[in-house]
Amino acid sequence: MRQSVLGFCLGFAALAAFSAVRSAAANGPAHAYVGAEKCKMCHNAAAKGAQFTKWTESKHSKAHAALASEEAKKVAAAKGIADPQKADECLRCHVSGHGAPAAKLTDKYKAQDGVSCESCHGPGGDYWKMDVMKDRAKSTAAGLVLPTEETCKRCHNADSPTFKGFDFQAMSAKIAHPNPQKAGK
Numbered sequence: 780m781r782q783s784v785l786g787f788c789l790g791f792a793a794l795a796a797f798s799a800v801r802s803a804a805a806n807g808p809a810h811a812y813v814g815a816e817k818c819k820m821c822h823n824a825a826a827k828g829a830q831f832t833k834w835t836e837s838k839h840s841k842a843h844a845a846l847a848s849e850e851a852k853k854v855a856a857a858k859g860i861a862d863p864q865k866a867d868e869c870l871r872c873h874v875s876g877h878g879a880p881a882a883k884l885t886d887k888y889k890a891q892d893g894v895s896c897e898s899c900h901g902p903g904g905d906y907w908k909m910d911v912m913k914d915r916a917k918s919t920a921a922g923l924v925l926p927t928e929e930t931c932k933r934c935h936n937a938d939s940p941t942f943k944g945f946d947f948q949a950m951s952a953k954i955a956h957p958n959p960q961k962a963g964k
């Protein structure tokens with residue numbers, strides 16, 4: 780009797796866990812991915828910090844392409860992976876929105892963007908419009924993320940096969956794209 784009650788409880792817990800995972804996978808993230816080109820419309824003026832251009836000059840914008848390099852193929856081969864550009868195990872950190880259901884990827888979304896704005900600032904489907912963006916309370920409520928060290932460490936961690944440590948200050952300086960008009964905000 781005791782055993783069957785225990786069995787029932789374990790079975791129920793497993794079922795509950797399974798349906799929780801399944802519904803998260805079915806619904807995906809709360810907001811849709813719109814792609815870096817959308818952000819470029821308003822975030823590429825030199826006087827305001829040219830965020831889009833700075834990102835295209837950073838390695839993040841090439842993180843999808845990097846998975847086609849000889850080095851990437853070697854790293855993948857050591858794990859029994861033939862094509863890293865097709866492997867979830869690599870794409871999950873090298874491409875924004877990888878694994879999100881099609882309904883959460885708009886027509887401007889491109890895997891080729893690699894680690895795009897939305898990897899750090901959150902999917903923009905509900906915050907990119909001007910009336911929302913210009914009001915920080917509204918934009919953050921609609922999913923805008925002001926990234927912290929924890930945001931970076933979702934990818935810059937020991938699960939990365941080439942990981943050699945992560946110095947938040949030094950690494951942030953390399954990708955900085957502040958708006959000079961908002962200095963001292």
Ligand code: HEC
Nearest residue numbers: 813817818820821896897900903907908909912913915958
């Ligand atoms: C229609 C124009 C427009 C689009 C498109 C747009 N933004 Fe903005 N964004 C603004 C304006 C206006 C502000 C407020 C002034 C500022 O901080 O530059 C802003 C502010 C921000 C801020 C700073 C928020 C704060 O309170 O410090 C971030 C980060 C940001 N946008 C990221 C993005 C990302 C990522 C995308 C694409 C998914 C995007 N924006 C698309 C207009 C836009």
Ligand code: HEC
Nearest residue numbers: 845850851854855863868869872934935938939941942943
């Ligand atoms: C947990 C996140 C994560 C996973 C999973 C991941 N990477 Fe990366 N990858 C990174 C980060 C972050 C960097 C940059 C810093 C570093 O090396 O840790 C990087 C850098 C690289 C580089 C160096 C690129 C260059 O420009 O020098 C290669 C090659 C690479 N990854 C290949 C792969 C392959 C192949 C896989 C799958 C087997 C993979 N990565 C899985 C996060 C990840």
Ligand code: HEC
Nearest residue numbers: 818822830831834839894895896899925926956957958961
């Ligand atoms: C690797 C992560 C990362 C990526 C990719 C990234 N950002 Fe940011 N962004 C940050 C961080 C960190 C800050 C500073 C947050 C703060 O000051 O609190 C920031 C700040 C900003 C700001 C506010 C600047 C200011 O001084 O007010 C804007 C606007 C912005 N990002 C837009 C973009 C756009 C547009 C893209 C893509 C073209 C992008 N970011 C890509 C991490 C990222």
Ligand code: HEC
Nearest residue numbers: 838839841842845872873894898926930931934950951953
């Ligand atoms: C979605 C995963 C992801 C997030 C989040 C992320 N990164 Fe990265 N980052 C990568 C990958 C992948 C690479 C390697 C790209 C390549 O080499 O092609 C990388 C490379 C870099 C590089 C270039 C390293 C070099 O050797 O020049 C810097 C700097 C960097 N990241 C800083 C940051 C900072 C700071 C944050 C947080 C504000 C951050 N990253 C958030 C995935 C991520």
